[in-house]
Every structure is written in structure tokens, then in C-alpha cells.
Amino acid sequence: MDDVEVPAFQRARRPEQRELRRQEILDAAELLLADLPAEEISLRELGRQLNVSKTHVVRYFETREGVFLELLNRQRLAWLDALSEELPEPPCEPEQAMAAWAGSLAARQVLCQLWSLLPNVLERNVSAETVLVYKLIDLEHRTRLATLIRDRVPALTEDDALTLTEYAVVSLVGLWPFSCPTPAIAEATADPRLERARVDFPVMYGEILKTTLAGLLARS
Structure with a gap:
């Protein structure tokens, strides 16, 4: 499904939680880069990889770049x-x-x-x-x-x-x-x-x- 949120990726409250979320997003991007050029990977695609919405990703990174x-x-x-x-x-x-x-x-x-x-x-x-x-x-x-x-x-x-x-x-x-x-x-x-x-x-x-x-x- 598109832009599905799951409890495992709840909004981080503490600094260590935010850092964990950021690293999870980076891990997802790295996995996608094994199959797709960077230009074809959007924030929405990153969200799909993590089973979360694009909004969740934007909370930790302002843009795909x-x-x-x-x-x-x-x-x-x-x-x-x-x-x-x-x-x-x-x-x-x-x-x-x-x-x-x-x-x-x-x-x-x-x-x-x-x-x-x-x-x-x-x-x-x-x-x-x-x-x-x-x-x-x-x-x-x-x-x-x-x-x-x-x-x-x-x-x-x-x-x-x-x-x-x-x-x-x-x-x-x-x-x-x-x-x-x-x-x-x-x-x-x-x-x-x-x-x-x-x-x-x-x-x-x-x-x-x-x-x-x-x-x-x-x-x-």
C-alpha cells in the first residue's frame, strides 16, 4: 500500500530516537540505491521502503537531496x-x-x-x-x-x-x-x-x- 504508517516508526521524541530514525532512513536510501539511480528515488519512495508516509521522512530530512x-x-x-x-x-x-x-x-x-x-x-x-x-x-x-x-x-x-x-x-x-x-x-x-x-x-x-x-x- 502507498504511504502506510506503522507503529515501529513512531515519531521520535528524544535525541537518540531522532538519530535512530535518521539512520533508518539512510539505510533505506542505501538499499534503494543498489537498484535505482539516485535521481529516481523520491521521498515518497523512501517512505514506501520504510512503510511510512512521506511526511514522516520530512520530519527528519528537509528534502531528498x-x-x-x-x-x-x-x-x-x-x-x-x-x-x-x-x-x-x-x-x-x-x-x-x-x-x-x-x-x-x-x-x-x-x-x-x-x-x-x-x-x-x-x-x-x-x-x-x-x-x-x-x-x-x-x-x-x-x-x-x-x-x-x-x-x-x-x-x-x-x-x-x-x-x-x-x-x-x-x-x-x-x-x-x-x-x-x-x-x-x-x-x-x-x-x-x-x-x-x-x-x-x-x-x-x-x-x-x-x-x-x-x-x-x-x-x-
Whole structure:
């Protein structure tokens, strides 16, 4: 049935209850993203997944984009926790660290999808307060990422390491959609003459990271 409310999702009164409800909504969004692109998931669809009304969801998130911004933060934090183990132990070759970074991200498709939608979808239809909270958490996460990279590449300055994370996000936003072609694009680029039009995300992203890192090291 559409928009059915159930006792299990009663309105939260205490802060810990509100946080539990928010996490349940994020869990539902994550499950839906396994089968649907973010653009096709509405607050109503999230409500259906939880057997509650759209109104219930709005009590905890102002918009669909607000849900996905917070899910992006949660996914990125989980990735950083894993990345500290997935990067090669220092000292290591800079190219090894960049390849590991690219491969680790490529294995997390929901994170890549959400991150790639950041400027054109997720940062629209949200309040300035929501964007501010997201941006501050993003900066905290990228600072942590920069520290992980500097541990592997000590020649990189603190400022350049943070710059590398900025370029890395912009590159992901541009590259990820090309690595997820529609059936028609995949069929067309199967033509041998268009071999270079086919995008292998971990390979190309790794090359972008390596080239950017080399440029930053050379400049410093």
C-alpha cells in the first residue's frame, strides 16, 4: 500500500530516537540505491521502503537531496575507515598509493554515484544550513584523507595534500558518469575504433591521481 504508517516508526521524541530514525532512513536510501539511480528515488519512495508516509521522512530530512548528502557523508566516512587499511604501508611508491586509492573507491559504487551527483543534484533544493553542515564535514573528511596520503607520500606538503583531495573530487564528478554508460553508449563504443572512448574507472582515475600528484610534487 502507498504511504502506510506503522507503529515501529513512531515519531521520535528524544535525541537518540531522532538519530535512530535518521539512520533508518539512510539505510533505506542505501538499499534503494543498489537498484535505482539516485535521481529516481523520491521521498515518497523512501517512505514506501520504510512503510511510512512521506511526511514522516520530512520530519527528519528537509528534502531528498538532504538525505543523500548525509548518506554521502556516512559512506565517505566508512570508506576512509577502510582506506587506512587498504593503502600500502609507508614507505611506499607514490604511484602505488594512488592506484590503491582509485581501486578502493571503484569498489564502492554507491559512494561514487552520490559523490558524482554532488554539484548538479545533491547541492540543489537544500537550505544554506544543510549545505554548510555538509561542507564542514566534507572538509573534515578530506583533511583526514590528505593526512593518509601524506603518510604514504611525505614529500607532499600539507596544503598540496589537501589540494590533491580537491582535484580528486572534481575528477570523480566528471569521470564517474562516463564509466557507467547507458546500453546504447556501451553498444556504440564496442566499435574497435572507439576503444579510447571506453572508460575503465579505476585505471583512468588512478592515472589522473598519479598525474596530479606528480605535478604537485614537481611544483613544490
